[in-house]
Amino acid sequence: MKVQLFNKIVATIAGSMLLAIGINLFLIPYNVLDGGVIGIALILNYMWKANIGITFILCSLPILVLAWFKYRHFFFSSFPGMIISSFFIDLFSDISHTLLAPLHIHPITSSFIGGIFMGVGFGIMLRNNISTGGTDLLAKYIADKLSVNVGFTIFILDGLIITLGGLLFSPRTFFLSILTITIGGLSTGVCCYRRAPREVTLPWKT
Structure with missing residues (x-):
């Protein structure tokens, strides 16, 4: 039990730091968006310089209230991750100015x-x-209510956020954001892939 809790703490911190680096160092300098609530927080940051971490928490509150009443287990698995991710996103908010400028990275890269x-x-x-x-979670709730596929619902919600960003900023923001969420989805899938155990052939099994 203690080992599992330790692994969760380490995974939350490590994952949150990677999110914060990705957002601050590679997305913000070129007004690139991610999907979900982080995408909404980035839009508000690009428009009005809103604090991303705090905006992320505020925009997530209605969804967390929904989780508390409808999917209690989701609330307890999400709340720590949201708080710690927000903390690191704001903690690393200045690194894009100090580290990225000398690198001259191409927007696509x-x-x-x-x-x-x-x-x-x-x-x-x-x-x-x-x-x-x-x-x-919002996608799961909508999918349950409308009896549609939750993956399709997530795709639609993320697509709406990315499209809104493209309309508010530029076609470049739209296409770069599509690239980001596509590569991000593939990377997430690779990390979450668990190889099925190989069937062991016992000596007495024919």
Whole structure:
């Protein structure tokens, strides 16, 4: 039990730090978006310089209230991840100005690397049954109510957020954001992939 708790703490911290690096170092400099509530927080940051971590928490509160009443287990697995992720996102908020400027990374390369960082960060947490909450729960609630596929619902919600960002900012923001969430999704899938155990052939089994 103590080992499992320790693993969850380490995974939450490591995953949150990777998310924070991906957002601050590779997404923000080029107004790139992620899906979900983080994407909404990034839009508000690009428009009005809103604090991303605090905005992430505020935008997540209605969803967490829903989780408390409808999916209690989801609340307890999401709340710590949301708080710690928000903390690291704000803690690393200045590194993009000090570290990225000398590198002169191309926007496509930056979006690609940012997607990897965020995907791996999410993957590490999901592999340990930790979440940052957000629109995944909202998608599950909508899917349950409308009897539709939850994956399709998440895709629609993320698509709406990315499209809104493209309309508010530029086509470049739209396409770079699509690249980021695609690479991020693939990276998350790789991290969460668990190889099925190989069947053992016993000496007496024919």
